[in-house]
Amino acid sequence: MKNLRHNKILELIEEYPIDRQEDLLAKLKTAGFEVTQATVSRDIRQLRLVKAATGDGSYRYTVSSYNNTKEAPSRFETIFRASVLSIDGAGQIVMVKCHSGMASAACEVFDLVTWENVIGTLAGENTFIILMRNEEAASKIIVDLKNYLK
Structure with missing residues (x-):
């Protein structure tokens, strides 16, 4: 049942x-x-349902994780794109600004993908940070993540 x-x-x-x-x-x-x-x-x-922002500014339940890695990029892109407003960095820290209440969902899908040189993440209400191993890795991931917003 x-x-x-x-x-x-x-x-x-x-x-x-x-x-x-x-x-x-x-x-x-x-x-x-x-x-x-x-x-x-x-x-x-x-x-593992989360609320994700829709194009009209409302929210809806969606699945936050995936059963196999083949689905990951598509699911990641969908939730990440719907949640994230901007990405910036300072040194080894990458700051990801999200719609209010969406940082946890965006950080969750980020964490489910394997990224090089990520030490860890921390999510709040409308922002999550990514701690990178070095500044070069931080600069690279900023460029990579911004590509998902296009």
């Missing part, structure tokens, strides 16, 4: 711009799934 529900959730968030747990709960009930708010919350966590 859980797998059927998870598959239905993935179908629903693909088909509808769902941005609240209550809306997802209602859609699941309409589809014949008798679930509670707690179950929906747990499902969202297990499926």
Whole structure:
């Protein structure tokens, strides 16, 4: 039953711009799934759903991770592009500014991709930083990441 529900959730968030747990709960009930708010919350966590900004400035649930590396660039690009406003750096630190509330999602998809010379990341509400091994690596990743915004 859980797998059927998870598959239905993935179908629903693909088909509808769902941005609240209550809306997802209602859609699941309409589809014949008798679930509670707690179950929906747990499902969202297990499926690793995040809210991503849409082109019109609203938000919707989307999947934040992937099952295989073939999907990673496409998924990464989609979430990163929808979340990030600008990228800049100082020394070994790269600063990624995001739409309000989206830094965690952008940082999550960034962390799921293998990058050279990344020491670590730290996300806040609308910004995340990337600590690079050296200034040259920081300059290179800034250029690489900016290409995803085009």
